[in-house]
Amino acid sequence: MxxxxxxxxxxxxxxxxxxxxxxxxxxxxxxxxxxxxxxxxxxxxxxxxxxxxxxxxxxxxxxxxxxxxxxxxxxxxxxxxxxxxxxxxxxxxxxxxxxxxxxxxxxxxxxxxxxxxxxxxxxxxxxxxxxxxxxxxxxxxxxxxxxxxxxxxxxxxxxxxxxxxxxxxxxxxxxxxxxxxxxxxxxxxxxxxxxxxxxxxxxxxxxxxxxxxxxxxxxxxxxxxxxxxxxxxxxxxxxxxxxxxxxxxxxxxxxxxxxxxxxxxxxxxxxxxxxxxxSRFASENRYLEVEEAAAIASGFDASKGPLIIADYSDNPGSGAYGDATNLLKAMLDARLQNAAFGPMIDPEAAAQLTAHKVGDRVKLRLGGKNDPAFGGGPLEVEGEIRLISDGRFIGDGPIISGLHHSFGPTAVLRIDGIDVLVVSGNSQMLDQQQFKAFGIMPAEKSVIGLKSMQHFRAAFEPISGRVIVCDSGALSTPQYHRRHYRNVPRPIFPLDRDVTL
Missing domain, CATH: 3.40.50.2300 (Response regulator)
Structure with missing residues (x-):
């Protein structure tokens, strides 16, 4: 039976x-x-x-x-x-x-x-x-x-x-x-x-x-x-x-x-x-300041694939807001060309952009609206709308292949030399289709700034010339002392680095 x-x-x-x-x-x-x-x-x-x-x-x-x-x-x-x-x-x-x-x-x-x-x-x-x-x-x-x-x-x-x-x-x-x-x-x-x-x-x-x-x-x-x-x-x-x-x-x-x-x-x-x-001290990541990451990007040779800059601390996959602006600001200040950035989770900006049409130039306040103390406040930007979408895509990478997802109302805004994916829904970057479905071809870019800790590697590391990780100071920063823990038992590593068993 x-x-x-x-x-x-x-x-x-x-x-x-x-x-x-x-x-x-x-x-x-x-x-x-x-x-x-x-x-x-x-x-x-x-x-x-x-x-x-x-x-x-x-x-x-x-x-x-x-x-x-x-x-x-x-x-x-x-x-x-x-x-x-x-x-x-x-x-x-x-x-x-x-x-x-x-x-x-x-x-x-x-x-x-x-x-x-x-x-x-x-x-x-x-x-x-x-x-x-x-x-x-x-x-x-x-x-x-x-x-x-x-x-x-x-x-x-x-x-x-x-x-x-x-x-x-x-x-x-x-x-x-x-x-x-x-x-x-x-x-x-x-x-x-x-x-x-x-x-x-x-x-x-x-x-x-x-x-x-x-x-x-x-x-x-x-x-x-x-x-x-x-x-x-x-x-x-x-x-x-x-x-x-x-x-x-x-x-x-x-x-x-x-x-x-x-x-x-x-x-x-x-x-x-x-x-x-x-192995508690054996960190594999070196968490760069955003300015250092942008400086590396400025001189990067993308002949073997794009430079991937992962914003570890603004990872929506760990519950961060996904709207931190510090990395994007550093990339803009460095005047990077042929670059992409995403996702910028900002439903207000996405609604404003999708009310326009492709080709329009728009000024708006982008990102940094949930908690500017973590990752930077809103940026005053101007750019050209390159694409407007309902945000739907189907994954084809190792993690979400075949699964249907949606960012909600979505737009691609080109700010100087950077295509910024502005979305409404909460999702980290873990599949190339999260760019490709919206007209951004990752392998053809020189620099890609994305919000993810580790999952991005499955789909993006194979096409990259190099991967670096930065800490924009957003909610999931590896600087644990910036978060106000009240309930975890003390002492605990790494808040208490000298704790012993």
Whole structure:
């Protein structure tokens, strides 16, 4: 008899320093679909849902998908929004609990609603109240999860991404599904333990392409091959959340049926956590001042590809506003030519520009409107409108290939020698189509300034002549002391650089 498995995706990375709240409309703008509509939209792409479907086909499940809900990183999730989406999942579990064999969820691990610090733990607590302690529950987490003890207590199986840029979502969904299948079949009895160190996050935010974490991820893969060890998950943490259970963790899902495996799992978790701690000063990035980045751009030879300048601190993918102006100002002051910049998330400017027509010259105040103290205030600029669009595009890179997205009302404004992508919606730059769909050909530019920490590398590094990283002083600045932490436990690295274990 086929097993009945309930699945859902509910994902948000919450920056508690950001003003406002994440509302249902923010999920609707990014991804909010139920049942078959969700499967049609996201079930064949690089998503956890696609991995769940792979597991279902492999094992012959009766898989019931409730909802896929994802909003771009932003402020805390409003209670009404959380209750609405969590309610859909819990209502389905309540209606089907007598026939359910297991639950499989795609979560993030850094969701902070406005009424508690652990959104994932809250959802799991509500589900456990419905289905009881014995129902197998497996979850997939982003590697930037602040994985809490509550998550580990309430979910039997936890699998986290092992790549940053994130390109293994489908693979991890399948892995979690396979472990769940073994559990439902009675072949294993899984539990997940957790190790943690007093850090805000891993020094390189979990980069899997360079630096000390490359060896740590490889060690985790080797550990997963040992008998009784089913998942070894490394979470870099998310330092933009001012919560008590913040920071990097190592989670090991093991089989309680095998004697001695729990002790082995604990040894693995502590060994990998020690490796994260011991490399806490080994930053791979050199965070340039924006003026230095622009100076490098002024003399750059783009014959082997454009110079990519990544504004690490204004990354919308970590909840920054995406409207910091310091880097753009430096690029304009340097009189760069054949350059591009984006996205500049400024709905007011986008509305003003899209009210005109292509070819018009427009003066306006651009960017810097959310919090000028982080990344610079509005720029008074004049430029020519090169394109007006509804902002829709389809990704074709390693992270979002085949997925439909929209920036909302969008315009390209050429200011001197720089094509600036001005958008309404919240999204970091992680796919070349986010430029190409709006007439900007990245490979043909000499310099590209973009807002992203790391995800951009998957699509843009292959075409680049060089990549540099700058700190514009925006909300996600690596200068942690500029953010006013109140809830994180002290001492903690790097706020307290001399902290010891």
């Amino acid at each position: 086929s097993k009945h498995v309930l699945t859902a995706e509910f994902q948000h990375e919450s920056n508690t320093f950001k003003k406002g709240a994440t509302m249902l409309a923010d999920f609707e703008a990014e991804a909010l679909a139920e049942g078959e509509a969700a499967i049609a939209a996201y079930g064949s792409a690089n998503t956890e849902l696609a991995g769940f479907l792979d597991a279902s086909r492999e094992a012959g499940w009766n898989m019931q998908h409730v909802i896929s809900a994802h909003a771009g990183p932003g402020a805390r999730v409003a209670r009404a929004t959380f209750d609405h989406i969590a309610g859909k999942i819990c209502d389905a579990a309540r209606a089907e609990k007598d026939s359910l064999d297991g639950i499989l969820l795609g979560l993030h691990g850094a969701m902070v609603p406005d009424f508690c610090e652990d959104g994932e733990g809250e959802l799991l607590s509500r589900l456990r109240a419905i289905v009881g302690p014995d129902m197998p529950i497996a979850i997939v987490l982003d590697l930037h999860a602040n994985a809490t003890p509550q998550m580990c207590e309430l979910a039997d199986i936890i699998v986290s991404y092992k790549t940053y840029p994130h390109i293994d979502m489908r693979e991890r969904g399948l892995q979690a599904g396979r472990i769940l299948e073994q559990t439902m079949s009675g072949r294993i009895d899984p539990a997940t333990l957790r190790a943690h160190r007093p850090m805000l996050d891993e020094i390189n935010a979990g980069r899997s392409d360079a630096g000390p974490m490359v060896a740590v991820y490889e060690r985790a893969r080797i550990f997963e091959m040992e008998p009784g060890i089913h998942a070894v998950s490394i979470n870099a943490g998310f330092s933009d959340a001012d919560i008590r259970e913040v920071g990097p963790t190592v989670l090991v899902t093991y089989d309680r049926n095998i004697a001695g495996v729990e002790a082995r799992a604990r040894s693995m978790a502590e060994e990998l956590s020690d490796a994260i701690w011991e």
